Amino acid sequence: MQPFTTVSGPGVVLARDNIDTDQLIPARFMKRTRAEGYGDQLLYDLRFDEDGDPVEGFPLNQMSERPVLMLAGRNFGCGSSREAAVYALVDHGIRVVVADSFADIFRGNAGKNGLLTIALGAAERGRLAKFLEPRPGENAPAEVFVDLDAQEISAEGLGTIAFDIDKGLKRRLLLGLDDLSETLEDEPTIAAFEERYFAAAPWVVPRGA
Amino acid sequence: MSQSILDKIWSAHEILSRDGSSLVFVDRHLLHEGSHHAFAKIGEAGRKVRHPELTFGVADHYAPSSELRANAASATMIERLSVNTARHGIESFGLGDARRGIVHVAMPEQGLSLPGTIIVCGDSHTATHGAFGAFAFGIGASEVAHVLATQALWQKKPPLMKITVTGGLPFGTTAKDLALHIIATIGTGGATGHAVEYAGEAIAALSMEGRMTLCNMTIEMGARSGIVPPDETTFAWLKGRPMAPKGAAFEAAVESWKALRSDDGAAYAREVVIDAGEVAPMVTWGTSPEQVAPVTGEVPSVDPDALDYMGLSAGEALSTINIDRGFIGSCTNGRYSDLLAAARVLKGRRLAVPLLVSPGSSDVARQAEETGIAEIFREAGAEWGESGCSLCVGMNGDQVRPGERCASTSNRNFRGRQGPGARTHLMSPAMVAAAAVSGHIVDVRAIDLADLPEPVSAPDVHLEA
Ligand code: SF4
Numbered sequence: 096m097q098p099f100t101t102v103s104g105p106g107v108v109l110a111r112d113n114i115d116t117d118q119l120i121p122a123r124f125m126k127r128t129r130a131e132g133y134g135d136q137l138l139y140d141l142r143f144d145e146d147g148d149p150v151e152g153f154p155l156n157q158m159s160e161r162p163v164l165m166l167a168g169r170n171f172g173c174g175s176s177r178e179a180a181v182y183a184l185v186d187h188g189i190r191v192v193v194a195d196s197f198a199d200i201f202r203g204n205a206g207k208n209g210l211l212t213i214a215l216g217a218a219e220r221g222r223l224a225k226f227l228e229p230r231p232g233e234n235a236p237a238e239v240f241v242d243l244d245a246q247e248i249s250a251e252g253l254g255t256i257a258f259d260i261d262k263g264l265k266r267r268l269l270l271g272l273d274d275l276s277e278t279l280e281d282e283p284t285i286a287a288f289e290e291r292y293f294a295a296a297p298w299v300v301p302r303g304a
Numbered sequence: 305m306s307q308s309i310l311d312k313i314w315s316a317h318e319i320l321s322r323d324g325s326s327l328v329f330v331d332r333h334l335l336h337e338g339s340h341h342a343f344a345k346i347g348e349a350g351r352k353v354r355h356p357e358l359t360f361g362v363a364d365h366y367a368p369s370s371e372l373r374a375n376a377a378s379a380t381m382i383e384r385l386s387v388n389t390a391r392h393g394i395e396s397f398g399l400g401d402a403r404r405g406i407v408h409v410a411m412p413e414q415g416l417s418l419p420g421t422i423i424v425c426g427d428s429h430t431a432t433h434g435a436f437g438a439f440a441f442g443i444g445a446s447e448v449a450h451v452l453a454t455q456a457l458w459q460k461k462p463p464l465m466k467i468t469v470t471g472g473l474p475f476g477t478t479a480k481d482l483a484l485h486i487i488a489t490i491g492t493g494g495a496t497g498h499a500v501e502y503a504g505e506a507i508a509a510l511s512m513e514g515r516m517t518l519c520n521m522t523i524e525m526g527a528r529s530g531i532v533p534p535d536e537t538t539f540a541w542l543k544g545r546p547m548a549p550k551g552a553a554f555e556a557a558v559e560s561w562k563a564l565r566s567d568d569g570a571a572y573a574r575e576v577v578i579d580a581g582e583v584a585p586m587v588t589w590g591t592s593p594e595q596v597a598p599v600t601g602e603v604p605s606v607d608p609d610a611l612d613y614m615g616l617s618a619g620e621a622l623s624t625i626n627i628d629r630g631f632i633g634s635c636t637n638g639r640y641s642d643l644l645a646a647a648r649v650l651k652g653r654r655l656a657v658p659l660l661v662s663p664g665s666s667d668v669a670r671q672a673e674e675t676g677i678a679e680i681f682r683e684a685g686a687e688w689g690e691s692g693c694s695l696c697v698g699m700n701g702d703q704v705r706p707g708e709r710c711a712s713t714s715n716r717n718f719r720g721r722q723g724p725g726a727r728t729h730l731m732s733p734a735m736v737a738a739a740a741v742s743g744h745i746v747d748v749r750a751i752d753l754a755d756l757p758e759p760v761s762a763p764d765v766h767l768e769a
Contacts (some may be wrong), residue, residue, distance in 0.1 A: 096744060111609070113492060113592045117718045123698035126377050129341055140720045142372075145706060170526065172494045173698075174718060176428040178341065178445035199497055199528050200428055204444035263323030274458055275349075275450050281320060281327065285456055288319040292329060298333050298549035298557040300357060 099231070099243050102190045104163035105236035106227040107154050115165055115174035116201060120183040122175070133179055133184030136283040141301030157229065163189040164239055164248075165221055168194060171212075172201025181208045191241050193223060206264050209271065211243060214257045226253040243269060306569035309533050310464050310499050313564070317614050325458045331421035332433075333451050334407050335361035335389065337381040338426050342448035353392040354455040360416060361389040361396030363463045364406045366700045367692030369662045373701030391626075392452075393754040396400040403546075405665020405691045408432040408520065408635035412512075413667055415545025419534035419561040424451060429635050429715065431523045435515035435694030436542070437564050441497065442523070450451070462528050465498040469506035471581040476749035478645065479514035480637055480713070480732040482506070483521030484586035484596045486578055488681050489569075492594040493659040496526035501566065506580035507532060512541040513639045521635045521715055524593040533565045538639045585748055587622050588730040590614060595717075599623055599735070601746045609634035611720055614727050615707070619754035623728070630659040630740035632733050634696035637713035638664025640671050644756060647677045649737035650684040651754035660702065661735075662694035675757065684741070684766040698723035711739040747757060 101207065111222045124136045142153055149156040153230045165184070171194035172180060181204045184192065191211045215223070229235050243265065249255040267274070278285075307315075317328040328747040329643030339361070346353070353359060366381040368374035382399060389396035403414060408429055411417055418439035424430060426448045433440035443457065451457055473482060487494070500522050512516065515532045534537075539558050542548045549557045584598035590610040597604070603611065607616035616625070632638070632646050643663060661681050663669040669691055672678040681688050695702040696714035698721065704710045706725030713736050714721075717728040729745065737759075738748040 115592075115716075115718045117697075121589050121720055121724070125338070125699065126381055139589070145724070170496070173492060174428065174443040174716060176426055176444055177338065178426075181444070196493055196496060198526060200442050200444060204446065207444065207446035211473070240668060257336065261324070263325055275351075275453055275587070276453050277405050278327065278450065278456065278458070282454075284320050285327075285329075285454060288329060289455075289500045292316075296557075296560070299418070299421065300554045301547040302357075 096207070096271045096273055099190065099209050099211055099268040101238040101240065101242045102163050104238055105158060105160050106166060106239050107158055107162040107163035108164060108199070108224050109154055109165060109167045110224070112168035113170045113173055116172055116177050116180035117174055119172070119180035120177065125177060125179050127134065129182065133183040137183040137187040139183075147227070158236060159234065160236060162236070163188060164193065165189050166193045166220060166227060169196050171197050173198040176200045176204070178204045178243045181205050181210055185210050189248070190241040192221065195220065206268065206275065209268065211241065211268065213260075215249070215256065219256050222253065223248070223256065226250065256290050306567040306571070307465050307571040308566040308572070309437065309501060309531060309564050310461070311570070313422065313756055315460050319456055320512065324474045325460050326765055327456050328422055328459050330424050330451050330455050330457055331358060331418070332411075332416055332423040333359040334411055334423065334425035334454070335359065335385070335429070335448070336364050336407050336425070336427065337366045337392070337447055340381070340384045340388065341445035342426065342452060345449035347531045351453045353394060354450045356393040358455065359452070360411060361394055361690070362407050362410050363396075363398050363403055365693045365697065367399060367404070367690065368701050369660065369689030369692055369694040370428050370687070375701050378700050382495060402666050402670075405667065406638060406693055409638055409664035409668065410602070412436065412516065413545070413665055415542055415548030418542070418548065418557070419538060420564050424457060428523045429520050431527065431529045432516050432530050434522070434531040436511060436538055437532060437561065439529055439531065440744060441529045445754070450710050462497055462499045464493050465500050465527070465574040465576070466572040467500055467502055467550055467576050467578060467579050468504040469502065469578045470504050471579050472506055472509060473580045473583055473637045476585055476734070477583045478734070479510055479517040479734045480521070481583050481586045482580065483518050483524070484730065485583045485591065487525055487593050488586070488596045489578065490525060490576060492524060492592055493526045495522070498527050499529045499531060500525065500527045502532045508535065511641065512537060513641045515637070517636055519688050521593070524715060532644065534561050565680055574730070580628070585732060585735050587620070587735065587745055589616060589622060591717055593715070593717060593730060596730070597622060599745065615703040615709070623747060626744045627657055627711045627729070629657050629704065629710050629738050630736045630760040631695040631710055631712040631714065632659065632736050633662035633664065633694050634714040636662065636715040637733050638662065638691070640668050640733070641670055642713065643668065644678055646733040646737035647680045648753040648756050649734050649741065649748065649751055650686070651680050651756065653684055653741045658741055659684075659740040659759040660695055661686050663691045665691050677756070695722055697721060698726065699718070709743065711736045714715040
């Protein structure tokens with residue numbers, strides 16, 4: 096996993112609630128392998144019309160540069176557990192999603208792929224949205240700086256917004272650690288547990304009891 | 305100290321804890337075609353599956369409901385599952401296996417979903433298995449790889465929310481209407497991050513199938529899981545299932561399962577009380593399950609975006625909305641009792657719009673053939689398809705066309721869920737049948753129902769491969 100320390104770049108505002116994983120990556124696209132990548136299919140049915148042409152006015156289509164941060168509303172990532180929703184965001188270049196709230200499974204998947212999810216209150220999201228709004232006359236999109244160690248989003252003209260994050264997740268993100276290799280070091284503890292467990296409840300093994 | 309059912313399951317499964325998270329043991333790991341990412345991950349690292357005998361696969365998401373709509377890309381996905389499971393010595397129900405069906409229908413039928421266990425699957429509707437008093441939840445591909453390799457998972461114990469449903473469900477309403485009513489009350493974020501324990505006489509009165517429907521929809525409240533403490537209904541349903549414990553082992557298991565109830569004084573993070581008597585047949589009008597109202601209601605004047613997508617205007621009566629097609633199936637409402645409820649409406653009537661029925665499993669299909677229900681569907685003009693996820697999700701050849709309006713027994717009315725531009729109205733099986741014979745959404749309580757025999761009970765099923 097790619098470690099997450101700091102990230103800077105443009106942000107995009109998707110002012111909607113309940114952006115579900117079917118929207119993030121429509122089910123019909125999920126036959127790809129990981130190596131083939133999912134970035135071009137991110138939010139496909141919102142970004143493109145029936146003929147495959149970009150939908151005018153859709154925020155992602157208005158960006159002159161790919162954003163690193165996405166700002167959305169309530170219940171982001173609800174629905175199907177498909178991790179491909181996270182792959183699509185990450186492959187598109189997004190490293191941070193800021194929302195009012197996230198669906199559980201999505202948030203777990205994000206943490207395992209180096210995607211930082213930040214829950215913020217309405218006032219702070221409002222400030223960030225205002226800052227990220229395209230400004231008439233200015234071509235380059237507004238850029239933000241996200242520092243995981245300091246737990247801060249900042250930019251000139253925005254000031255600083257602090258955020259919370261789970262301690263264990265922060266450590267793994269900073270180091271780019273994969274849970275699985277860590278857990279395998281606990282194998283003896285797992286084996287000892289299993290011995291006790293199967294002795295107490297042998298009926299747990301189908302056809303075993 | 306008083307313990308909740310979740311505390312009891314948790315402490316029995318906790319291997320170790322660190323940084324505020326616990327490594328918990330997984331009793332059942334269920335796989336479907338979507339698990340190819342996880343197999344690729346463990347494959348790259350040359351890792352083995354730790355407990356193939358606790359892992360089961362089934363082809364469902366990409367299974368074609370009709371030969372006519374089968375395609376090569378889906379066949380590849382199904383093939384990948386059989387290759388991956390065979391390589392690791394995992395039993396998997398492929399096309400043609402009499403035990404095959406939607407993972408959340410077929411695995412319980414086999415007796416694999418047991419009280420007090422932890423059940424995971426790379427699918428959010430794994431919450432379904434909580435109907436048996438299990439802690440069951442959906443996980444992502446990285447976690448699937450983790451469970452394959454370690455039979456364990458890092459989790460934080462979720463806060464527990466208690467939803468007590470008092471009274472009884474009125475005539476014409478079902479567990480599906482109850483679930484939608486609860487979502488209407490608390491919202492799609494109403495239980496975010498929580499496990500939900502169901503209690504109250506309306507829950508005790510539900511059949512196992514109804515409990516599965518309710519726990520299935522619990523994910524649409526934002527919850528990780530729904531749990532119904534096991535009781536006599538649960539034990540009777542499990543007895544005699546092919547992979548449930550047998551004989552003395554079953555009796556011993558039942559004894560330990562009886563302790564799976566929350567103690568008096570157990571603490572809850574939140575408590576909600578719902579009066580079942582207030583539940584009416586429900587219909588969604590928008591693009592989120594919380595955008596739902598009783599069939600007697602009208603389209604409200606909120607969320608213009610959603611109304612635009614759905615092609616509806618505020619103030620329209622729900623019961624005047626014309627539909628283009630209907631779908632009966634899915635892990636929410638593809639079980640025998642669901643088909644039976646729809647058949648009571650369809651008997652002696654003709655469809656006004658096309659209706660696709662995809663039984664939740666091959667065994668549900670077999671039962672329906674044996675009891676004559678399948679024939680009622682065909683006589684009404686419905687398409688009787690093969691079992692699978694079918695039109696619940698537009699990924700297996702079944703799709704609703706852009707702009708078409710579908711009355712559906714599935715669980716998600718998200719934009720594009722049933723196909724790009726598809727407009728989905730979620731409702732119960734009987735409501736879909738009623739809409740399909742009327743050509744528009746209609747209150748099923750106004751329709752005369754045929755008298756058909758009750759569902760066959762557990763010991764009558766025969767499910768060997
Ligand atoms: S029927 Fe629908 S919700 Fe259920 S597992 Fe299949 S795709 Fe998921």
